[in-house]
Amino acid sequence: MNIIETQGLTKSYGGFTAVSGINLHIPQGSVYGFLGPNGAGKSTTMKMFLGLTKPTGGSFVIDGMRFPDSRVQILKEIGSLIEAPSFYGNLTGEENLDIIRRILGLPRSSVSEALETVGLTPHRKQLAKKYSLGMKQRLGLAGALIGRPPILILDEPTNGLDPVGIHEIRTLIRSLPQRFACTVLVSSHLLSEIELMADHIGILNHGRLLFEGTPDALKRDATFQGYPTDNLEDTFLALIDADNRQRGGAR
Amino acid sequence: MSTMNLIRLELKKIKRTGFLPAFLGGGILAAAVPAVNTAFRPELFAGLSAPPVSILLGANWQMMSMLNVLLIVAGACVLYHIEYADNAMRKMSTLPVRESSLFFGKAAVLILAGVLLLAIEAVSVFGCSIYWFSRAAAPSAGILKSFGFFLLMLIPAALLSLALASACRNLWTSLGIGVVCVFAATMIPAQRFALTLFPFAMPFQMPVNHTGDVIRNYAIAAAAETIVISLSEVIILKVRRIFA
Numbered sequence: 001m002n003i004i005e006t007q008g009l010t011k012s013y014g015g016f017t018a019v020s021g022i023n024l025h026i027p028q029g030s031v032y033g034f035l036g037p038n039g040a041g042k043s044t045t046m047k048m049f050l051g052l053t054k055p056t057g058g059s060f061v062i063d064g065m066r067f068p069d070s071r072v073q074i075l076k077e078i079g080s081l082i083e084a085p086s087f088y089g090n091l092t093g094e095e096n097l098d099i100i101r102r103i104l105g106l107p108r109s110s111v112s113e114a115l116e117t118v119g120l121t122p123h124r125k126q127l128a129k130k131y132s133l134g135m136k137q138r139l140g141l142a143g144a145l146i147g148r149p150p151i152l153i154l155d156e157p158t159n160g161l162d163p164v165g166i167h168e169i170r171t172l173i174r175s176l177p178q179r180f181a182c183t184v185l186v187s188s189h190l191l192s193e194i195e196l197m198a199d200h201i202g203i204l205n206h207g208r209l210l211f212e213g214t215p216d217a218l219k220r221d222a223t224f225q226g227y228p229t230d231n232l233e234d235t236f237l238a239l240i241d242a243d244n245r246q247r248g249g250a251r
Numbered sequence: 252m253s254t255m256n257l258i259r260l261e262l263k264k265i266k267r268t269g270f271l272p273a274f275l276g277g278g279i280l281a282a283a284v285p286a287v288n289t290a291f292r293p294e295l296f297a298g299l300s301a302p303p304v305s306i307l308l309g310a311n312w313q314m315m316s317m318l319n320v321l322l323i324v325a326g327a328c329v330l331y332h333i334e335y336a337d338n339a340m341r342k343m344s345t346l347p348v349r350e351s352s353l354f355f356g357k358a359a360v361l362i363l364a365g366v367l368l369l370a371i372e373a374v375s376v377f378g379c380s381i382y383w384f385s386r387a388a389a390p391s392a393g394i395l396k397s398f399g400f401f402l403l404m405l406i407p408a409a410l411l412s413l414a415l416a417s418a419c420r421n422l423w424t425s426l427g428i429g430v431v432c433v434f435a436a437t438m439i440p441a442q443r444f445a446l447t448l449f450p451f452a453m454p455f456q457m458p459v460n461h462t463g464d465v466i467r468n469y470a471i472a473a474a475a476e477t478i479v480i481s482l483s484e485v486i487i488l489k490v491r492r493i494f495a
Contacts, residue, residue: 086342
């Protein structure tokens, strides 16, 4: 069963089409890796799911509910981290999460649980504006995880983290479907990262969905089309390059 | 979310911003105006035959209301600055709470801060009238009526300041526009009723200067402006979301 489905989802800004008629199928309980170069339309798609930007065409269904009719209901089911971390700089990490907890109507214990999950407990009393970039990213992740939402939308969640942090967050994301019975939609422009986390992949380029399926299906598809399959990084690059050439050399 | 929860949420957000100390300090400063003014020249005021509240407000309200409205403008800017400074508004937009609810939560906090200001000032006016105008009975009813009117006149200015602050991501832009509006309001001639209905000019109005009919008209205008500004903000927020 797909928890998120889109039908011809499109977003245009004037003459520029950021997302062009994509049909996504995100299975429940999966880690779905959303992959594409910078400007491919990953963040725009995620923003549409969260109601931050309005689609100019097509539609999508999240857990059987449609936007914009069930916007508030849908947002109750989604934890998200979009682009740069968002927080109140004048509040501590703990107080920031408490704001989210109050809005979601969660018990007090959910704050300490979220802090513990992302490893911010020792810094919970520190002002968020004094956090390092990596700590801010963890706080954003804690804000997404608080209350164990059934759907998580994470836009480049390892941005700003050191290698140890990247490994920790990657392992955490990988474990989320089992631990919290949730579905994770995670974006990145690094295939190596997605490869280690996701069991389903969607590849976007210039707003178009080039591939959707499992990593194994991607390898099979690439072999069939004559692309290198030694590692997924090469496959991804070949796929993007072929699409760019087909589009007339646009990069 | 209930209104009380929204107010609690907004009160939590303003921790360490200096919002409450600023209103407390501003209220004390404004409250000191009639006390200091009367203390330096008691003979000028004590000899007048008008009711003490009229004398005190007539002599000091322009300065007191100027401080009030400037604090309201600055307070509105702070309330939205915390949302925009570190992109917290983006997070709020992804949570199941309407932006209009956040606006009305902030409006409630700002109006409560206005009540705090006016309460401190009312205590000061009451104290001054007891101390320097001992011939009069305690004018508590007159003070309550006057400050109730001031509160009503302050609400449209508070809402318009908040609407400006919500529209401008940069604190200095909304603060600049607000301050210019306040100073423009001080130049409006008091005899031109229609012009004095400018939301930033209304807090300068005094009931002691007007007849019952005019006071009623001001009250109706303030209520109408409150409704119009609130509805406009809800529409603006919806349109902004559509074009995001």
